[in-house]
Amino acid sequence: MDNGRRAFLRTTAGAGAAYAFIALKDNWGEFISNANSMALDRSPEEMSGDKPFWFQVQQAYEVDRSMINLNNGGVAPSPRMVHDAMVRQLAITNNCPPRQLWTLQDPQIELVRVRLAKAFGCDPEEMAITRNASESLQICLNGIDLEPGDEILTTTQDYARMLNTIKQREQRDKIVMKQIKLPVPVESDDNVVALFESAITPKTRAILMCHIVNITGEILPVKRICEIARKRGILTIIDGAHAFAHFVFDGGSLGADFYACSLHKWLSAPIGTGFLHAKGRIKDLWPLTAPAEPRSGDIRKFEEIGTHPSAPRMAIAGGTYFMRASARRKEERLRYLRNYWVDKLKDHDRVRIHTNLAPGHSCAIATVEIDGIKPVDMVGHLWAKHNILTTPIEHEDFRGIRVTPNTYTTLRELDLFVEAMDGMLKNGVAGKKS
Numbered sequence: 001m002d003n004g005r006r007a008f009l010r011t012t013a014g015a016g017a018a019y020a021f022i023a024l025k026d027n028w029g030e031f032i033s034n035a036n037s038m039a040l041d042r043s044p045e046e047m048s049g050d051k052p053f054w055f056q057v058q059q060a061y062e063v064d065r066s067m068i069n070l071n072n073g074g075v076a077p078s079p080r081m082v083h084d085a086m087v088r089q090l091a092i093t094n095n096c097p098p099r100q101l102w103t104l105q106d107p108q109i110e111l112v113r114v115r116l117a118k119a120f121g122c123d124p125e126e127m128a129i130t131r132n133a134s135e136s137l138q139i140c141l142n143g144i145d146l147e148p149g150d151e152i153l154t155t156t157q158d159y160a161r162m163l164n165t166i167k168q169r170e171q172r173d174k175i176v177m178k179q180i181k182l183p184v185p186v187e188s189d190d191n192v193v194a195l196f197e198s199a200i201t202p203k204t205r206a207i208l209m210c211h212i213v214n215i216t217g218e219i220l221p222v223k224r225i226c227e228i229a230r231k232r233g234i235l236t237i238i239d240g241a242h243a244f245a246h247f248v249f250d251g252g253s254l255g256a257d258f259y260a261c262s263l264h265k266w267l268s269a270p271i272g273t274g275f276l277h278a279k280g281r282i283k284d285l286w287p288l289t290a291p292a293e294p295r296s297g298d299i300r301k302f303e304e305i306g307t308h309p310s311a312p313r314m315a316i317a318g319g320t321y322f323m324r325a326s327a328r329r330k331e332e333r334l335r336y337l338r339n340y341w342v343d344k345l346k347d348h349d350r351v352r353i354h355t356n357l358a359p360g361h362s363c364a365i366a367t368v369e370i371d372g373i374k375p376v377d378m379v380g381h382l383w384a385k386h387n388i389l390t391t392p393i394e395h396e397d398f399r400g401i402r403v404t405p406n407t408y409t410t411l412r413e414l415d416l417f418v419e420a421m422d423g424m425l426k427n428g429v430a431g432k433k434s
């Protein structure tokens with residue numbers, strides 16, 4: 001592209017270009033190519049604060065702006081493109097479910113598998129499409145062979161449902177769960193690696209760990225731990241519920257045996273979508289729902305769960321397509337939004353941020369505490385008085401509220417959140433002593 005055209009696109013990347021985009025909102029190919037033109041040769045870091053560019057992305061979501069959702073880590077809305085695709089596919093199913101679902105739509109899932117595998121960085125034959133990270137992780141935790149006394153190593157900050165799954169195996173199969181405590185905030189990757197390494201024993205058969213810890217937003221050095229585990233013949237089960245499509249990484253090169261993800265969080269795919277990536281160990285892993293050949297090496301054996309809708313799974317493809325407009329830019333924008341509110345609050349003497357804010361350590365998610373106010377009271381007040389949604393975190397080692405904006409979040413919405421936090425710092429929580 002010549003310099004004249006670059007300059008033209010830069011100057012029109014203001015309000016005029018923004019309105020042109022709205023008109024194009026149902027033509028997603030153009031939306032994406034125009035978004036790319038707006039970015040031109042500017043780096044993701046430079047683009048992270050570009051108002052006209054992110055205005056376009058905000059418009060791609062039809063969300064109710066009378067409330068401010070800062071719990072996108074819980075479950076996120078889909079952009080209109082993805083939502084519409086799901087609604088269309090549901091209607092197609094409903095025309096004649098047995099035929100449409102099983103002979104028309106289900107076979108199309110194969111292309112979704114290919115797209116998803118490409119976005120994650122693996123072979124499609126290693127990618128099972130599931131309903132969420134919980135299902136994927138339970139396939140792993142219940143599906144590996146373990147003897148009484150065998151140990152699964154994990155942390156006290158792993159997701160409660162997964163810890164409960166291991167506890168159930170403790171009761172049923174007399175295995176043992178070992179948990180390490182991660183510092184809050186984590187100081188360094190070396191520190192985390194050393195903690196895992198020193199907790200491995202001759203009985204350790206598997207490691208369950210988060211790629212990004214949901215209660216602090218800490219990104220853990222998964223690749224290094226997988227390498228250590230592999231050398232010792234220990235299986236790795238990575239809980240990537242919050243990682244894929246949040247920050248950029250090459251899933252295939254992490255070296256994990258099993259990697260689980262929810263797609264209704266950061267990919268903005270329809271609710272009830274997730275995946276399980278299994279590398280080389282498919283035959284050894286028992287499915288949750290028994291297929292005709294449970295020891296098969298075909299990844300599809302994990303998808304034999306009985307009748308379920310095709311529509312949400314088909315619309316995953318829209319999520320991967322939408323992701324092509326951003327990926328690295330999305331990651332930087334999410335950090336920009338996180339820093340936007342954190343920078344306005346972090347120096348207050350009663351505010352504590354429980355997240356390591358260095359770029360390699362975190363992205364959109366941060367957890368904040370106000371000394372003297374319970375997280376549940378903070379969350380209740382933010383919702384009751386300001387229509388702002390956050391989530392309380394009560395852990396044995398720390399507490400706070402988790403704040404997760406998404407790319408559709410506006411700076412004005414974050415200003416309103418900061419104003420509400422300032423109000424709590426000055427006046428406490430309605431009806432409670434601070």
Ligand SMILES: Cc1ncc(COP(=O)(O)O)c(C=O)c1O
Pocket residue numbers: 073074132133134135158159210212213214239241242262
């Ligand atoms: C770390 C982690 N793992 C697993 C899950 C379960 O995800 P889902 O409910 O989508 O199965 C969550 C949900 O928030 C999570 O934060």
